[in-house]
Structure formats: C-alpha cells, structure tokens
Amino acid sequence: MYSQQAKRNTVIYLFILLWVIAVPAIAYISSMDAKFSIALFGAIIGLGFAVVSAINFRLGYYFYIVVSFIIHVPERMAKTTMPVGVVMDLFLLLVLAGAIFDKKNKEKSNVEFFKDPLLLVLYVYTAYMLIQCFNPNMFSIQGWFIFIRVYIRNFIFLFITLKVLNGWNDIYKFFKFWLALTTAAALYGCLQQAVGLLPFERAYIAMNPDKFKTVMIQGRARIFSFMADPAAFGVLMACSTIICIVLLTAKQAVIGIPKKLILIFMIIVHLLALGYSGTRTAYVMLPVGLLLFFLVNLHNRNTLIAAALFTFGMLALLFGPFYSNPTIIRFRTAFMGSQDESLNLRDVNRHGIQPYMYSHPIGGGVMTVGNDGVTYNPGHRLAGLQPDSGYLRAVLELGWIGLIIVCLYTYMGVHYAVKNYFREEHELNKLLLIGIAAVLYAILVAQYAQEAAGLVESSIFLNAILGISIKVKYNLSKSK
Template sequence: MSIVEYTKRNILTYSLTAIWILAIPLIAYLSSIDVKFAVLLLGGVFGLALAGVAVMNYRAGYYIAVTVALTVRVLERMSGAELSVGVVIDAMLLITILGSLMNQDDKSIRKIDFIRDPLLISFYIYTGLILLEFFNPAVHDRHGWTTFARGLLRNYLFMFLVMKLIRNMKDLQFFLKFWITILTIAAIYACIQQWFGLLPFEKSFIARYPEKFKTVLIITGIRIFSFMSDPAVFGLLMACGVIINITLLTSSQKLISIRKKVLLVISMILQFMALGYSGTRTAYIMVPMGILILVLINLKNRNTIIGVALFVLAFLVMMFGPFHNSPTIVRIRTAFSGTEDASLNVRDVNRHRIQPYIYSHPIGGGLLSCEPGSGTELDGFPPDSGYLRTALEQGPIGLILVMINLYLLLKYAIANYFNGKTEEEKQFALTVACVLFALTVSMYAQEASGLIESAMLYYGLNGIVIKTKYLSTTNINK
C-alpha cells in the first residue's frame, strides 16, 4: 500500500470515528425533543459512513447504493415526513462513480467497444432523442424534461457501474446472490406486514400522506409494499426474484448443491407469497413469461422439465382448486382468467381514445407530459403502460427506438447463453435472459424501467448482458 493510500485510509477512519463519537450524544438529545430529528440525524450519520466506504471501494458502494435505494422508504416513514429520496440515491451513486473512477482495477471494461456496439449505439441514439425533446414545441414547462433526464442519467450510471463490477463469473454469482438475499428480506418483511398488519409508523405515514398510497387500499384488502415505495414496484421485483430462483433451481448439483437449492426453494416460496400479497396483476403474468423463455431455450435439460411440470401443477391447483375465500388467490386468478374489473376496461378505453394524438405527434407531447400539472394536452392522462407512456411523451419515433433497444438487448441475452462454454456461463446467462424478457413484457401494463427500484435491476442486467458479450471464456473465469 502506498503512502498516499495509507494516509487517505487513516484520514477516513479518524473522520468517521469522530462523527460517530459526536453523533451519539446528539442523537440522544434530539430523541428527547422529537424522534423525527433523531431518525434523520441517524440516517445522516449512516450516510456519511457509507459514503466513505463507497469512495474507498466502489464495488461495495454499488451494493450499498442499491440497498439504500430499496430501504430508504422505511427511514422516510419512520421520520413521518417526506424526504428527497432521489437526492439520497443520486448522492450515493455519484460518490460510488467517483470511487470507480479513482479505482482502475478493472481492465476488462476496456474490452467493450463503446463506439461501435449496436446495443450501445441504440442507447446513444435514444439519448439524442431525449436531448431533442428539450425543444419539443408541445412542452409548456421544461421541469419534466429535467426530471426525466436526471432519472435516465441515473440509470445509465447504474448500468456502467455493473459493467465495471462484472469481471468474471464469481462477480456475476455474487450479483445474483445479493439480489436474491435483498429480495428475500423484502419478502419476509412483506409476510410480516400481511400476517400481523402494518407497523404503527407505517399506518401513521399512510394517514398523513394518503395521496402516496392511493393504490394500496383495494376491495380485497391492503396491497402489501414491504419496505419499497409502492405495491407495484414491489410486486415486479418479487416476480423477478421468483424467476431467478426457479431458473437457478434447474442447475445441476455440480453447479448448485442440494443445500443451496433448499435455500433457493425457501426464498422462492417466500417471494411467491409476497408476490401474491402485493396484488400486482402484471407481476403475476411475469412469472410464467420468464418460465416460457426458460422452457424455449433450455427444454433439453431434465431439471427444467421437472421444474416446469411442478410449476404447471401448482398453477392449475391455484387456478382451479377450492380456494374461494382467499382475496390474494382471487386476484391472481383474475390476472389470467379475465375479469370485468372496471379499472382494466377503463385502460382499454383510454388507449383507444388517445391513439389519434400519438399519430399526430411524431416526437410526442414532451417528457412527463402525462403527469398532473404538466400544462399539456396530456395533463393527468393515465398511461398505465411503459410503452404507451413512451408513445405519448416521445412519439412513435421514441417508441420505435425503445423497441429496437429491447430487441437488441434480448438478442444479446440469448446469444450469451448459446455462446457460453461452461454450465455456469450458460446458467447465469439464461437467468438474466428470463428476467429481462419478463420485465420487457411487464412494461405493457407497468413502467418497470421508469421506477427507481426496478430500474436498478433492469439496467444492472443491461450492463451484465453487454459486459458478458465481451468476456471470453478464458477471461470470464479468471
């Protein structure tokens, strides 16, 4: 270790120690005045400590940033006040990016052809359209453009970080382990909410900000959101977790031992229950869509056939079994068997009504023009679909660019599977492909790539797909 690095580490250690020593009496004092101040201060202290770690180790910083983004809502609800969650996430991300630029240990990132890669070019062209949207004559206020561009930049930075993170199969394995773990913890928290009810500070926060939880209360009960922002994004991530577990369970014992498979089964059951409690119909559809890709790509695998047979059996029992008093099962059934639910009918009516607007606006009505208060013709229009929102706000041109990007992404993901030389490479590539396809399908009814929590996973998988293409078998297993 050089003298500069040694000095830098010492300064960081002493600074963090001093902050903790000063924070202890201050937190105790503020707790006696108002618990909200204590929670905010405690969050600030933890934030400073985590920021220091992120600068020194950008790999740890990435996982810290994701964990903070997934769990920061709990701190918001405990404080009883609205927090600038996006600012917190952006701060952690920028600090981590700074740490990655200071650390040049990843030589494999240089293998990526950032200039001529077709998938990356599709990102560049789409970014050009977003820059052009700033001059869209249909826009009344540029605030929507600023907000959207900031979110897109955040997603790109997460994708770049994952490209740097994944140097070999060991890194990819740890990435999947992390997401399985954090999603299992979220599932456990959701089960507690369902079985024992929401915690007092959560009920208090809902009562104080009811507009944030309009979709939580439904006829069949409360839609569970765990420690995430809302039930929709929670359901999408639970579906992704279930797909990851199911795909990995088809591995041989040589790759994943029986003990680890038992843990995966437990994780899958918890996540599947939490998925049901979320009440997110789109997420219910995602699971069979992910399994569909698994079957089409890997049908020759004996474990795949056994796993799919068990899944189909469980699905038939759930759909046609004598479970008529469970609101969760009833809602799941409506996602597959059809329903006269007014909300679904309204969505179809809205889509047909708005089609003439799409045809007459080649670059759309402007970014976030569907949001209430935008001042445009689309002000307050509920797209209820990532693709429809793209068509409305970015026009047919934007939708075409998005579809080209998704086509190339899925093409890369599937090609990575067939180009894999070992079972490990093939299995992890298959897992990524299944989750990406499910998320692509989900965008028909949800905005998976636009929600902070699900976007982190989606763009992280984008980074994995791109990086895996440029890692040879020799380098990927070093």
C-alpha cells in the same frame, strides 16, 4: 504501503468517531424532535457510506443498491416527504468519482463503447431524449429536467456496472447479493402480511391520498415491504423468483443439495411476497419469463420436472377450490379477467388517445402524461391521462419515433442475453444468462400493462443485468 495503511486507519477512526458522537446526539435530539433526529441519523449513516464509497467504489456500488431499496423507510418514519432522488444522485456521483479515480485497477475495458450495437442504440435514445427539450408540444421545461436527471442516473449506473462486474466471479457475487437482498425484502413483506403494517407505515399511507389508493384495495393492504410501493415490490419478487427457479434446475454437481434447499426456501418466500403485493402485472411476469426458459431447455430433465410442477401449481391456483382467499382471487383476475372497472377504464383510455399518437410523431413531450402532466404541464392534452403502460407512455410522450427506439433497445437486451447463453459452455453461467433473458422478456411483456421498467428498484436491476449481458459478450469473445 505505510501511507495507504495510514489513510485506511484514519478513515476507520473518523467513522468510529462519527458513531460515538451520533449516539448521544441522536438520543438528545430525539427527545425534542423525532423528525430531525431521523434526518440527523440518516445524514450520519449516509456520510459514513459516502466515505466508504469514495475509497472503494465497488463496495459503494452495492451500498447504492441497498440505499435505493430502503431509502423510503426513513421518509415513512418521519411522516414527511424527503428529497430521496437527490440523495440517490449524490450517492451515485460519489461512486462514479471513486470509479474514475480508482488507481488499483488500471486494466482497460475490452467493451467497444463506440461500436457495440446495444450501446449505440442507447446513445441514440439519449440524444433523442436531449432533443426532447425542444419539443414544442410541452408547456414547461421543468418536467424535462426532472426526467433527464433520473435518466442520467440510470445511464451512469449502467456504466458503473460495466466497471464493477469484470468477470464471472463478480457476477456470482452480484447475484448472491441481489437474492439475499430480495429475500430480506420478501421476509419483511411476509411479516407485514402476518402482523399488519407497522404504525408509522399506516400513518404515512393515511396522510398520502395517492399512496392510500394504490395500497388499499378492497379493504386489504397490498404489501410493499421496505420498497417504494407494491408495484415495485411485486415486479422485483417476480424477477428474483424467475432467477431462483432457473438456478434450481441445475445439476447436483453444479449446485448441491444444501444450496438447492436454500433456493427452495427463497422461492417459497418470494412467491408468498409476490402474492401479498397484489401486483397483477407481476403475476403475469412469472409464467411469461419461465416460458422462455422452459422452451430453451426442454432437453433438460430437471427443466421438464420444474415445468410440470409449475404448471400444476398454476392450474391449482386458477381452478382449485379456493374461493375466500383475497390473494388468490386477485391472482386469478390477472389471467381469467374480471369485472374490475379499472381494467375496463384502461382499455377506454388507450382507444380514445390513439388519434393523438398518429398525429404527434415526436409525442407530447416528457412528463406530460398522467399525474406528472398535471404537476409539470397543467392544461396539456395528456395531463391526467393514466397510461398504465410503459409503451403507451413512451408513444404519448416521445411519439412513435421514440417508441421504435425503446422497442429496439429492449429487443437488443433480450438478444444479447439469449445469444450469450448459446455461446457459453459452463452450466451455471448458462443458467444465469438464460435467467437474465427470461427476466428481460418478462419485463418486456409487463411493460404493456404497467410501467414495470420505470420503477426505481426495477430500473436498477434492469440496468444491472443489461450491463452483465454486455460485459459477458466481450468476456466470451476475449476467451475464445
């Protein structure tokens, strides 16, 4: 007991010492080189997080999610490109090491890792991704290494989720943390809309032509908060809004009035941020996800009220006398069509590349499509072709065989969540499970128009709720 307490005290003293050294060091270096001071400050903070993660991997799990959200802020402040992917990989490996060598929890997991259907599909997909290394249609293997590194990162995160979230209390903590984090992102996004992008954000966008094209639309800036881009921000705002609306329909005995007022505040902030993001795919995700929830819960009075209010709000935005607000105008184009040339170009690209899909059952190879193809496989038939769809990218890079596996995996995720919902009895648990199913279904549909599941932030949430769905399946079976 004494040795453990001594170790904790030593870590605390080291952490305090690092901060004491950091304050004058950063102040001195800042006067000479701002970029280096930001890098040094980030390194010291990261070292502190790394130490904590090695001691408590559960806390490190949440640190990793926060770092993944805000890691692009130092990059923008420094006005330079940083190896953010490497930082995330190292951080996650520390969390994994903490989970492997954790001596406090010796209880074996009841998840059947080698029998579970969803995990078996995941293993097949992993094997298929490894086989893609030998795809003869690729010009270079460099892109495959980049992709497989990101894939392994998501793979590890899923299994750490199974280790961290052991029961319903852990799941409650996760959703509280997640909604608090996305609310903070939404509030910052609303601040960006109110006062404009900060100087360092404008400077970073101006120096990056690709970022400028995606952020500046028709003379206005799409809001991205502290996330990677407006698309990632919009998708997460839609996902969190769905969860909040689902929870709002709970009975007063389950979620009291004070907490419902907080949920209403979260919904308003998330909806505003969603609108400011300018992500049309995310606009569609919201009604699609809620449609599944409404259909399953038509017997619930609160659900009917929520459905009526949501329908009225949608109709007001689509057909109301609002003709000068650019956010509402862009929202309408997601549902009512427009003369936007970018939408027409997407349809032309999809029809023109169909013969390639039919003639390449294993695809053109990983990282051969779009800008990735230009970078890693220049001269490839798919290089420069913008898929603007997760399914189109999958069928082009992995072939129709890979697309079948991807579709099966996404279907299994929704199937698990819906099945868990009908097997659960506690109302709050049922709402969380149907909320997960609604989010998964919304992402599944959104994949048709955008690579919604492949964004860093959205992939974290997607793997987290998939892990919850798997864990709940075995927790329920164990308790009954």
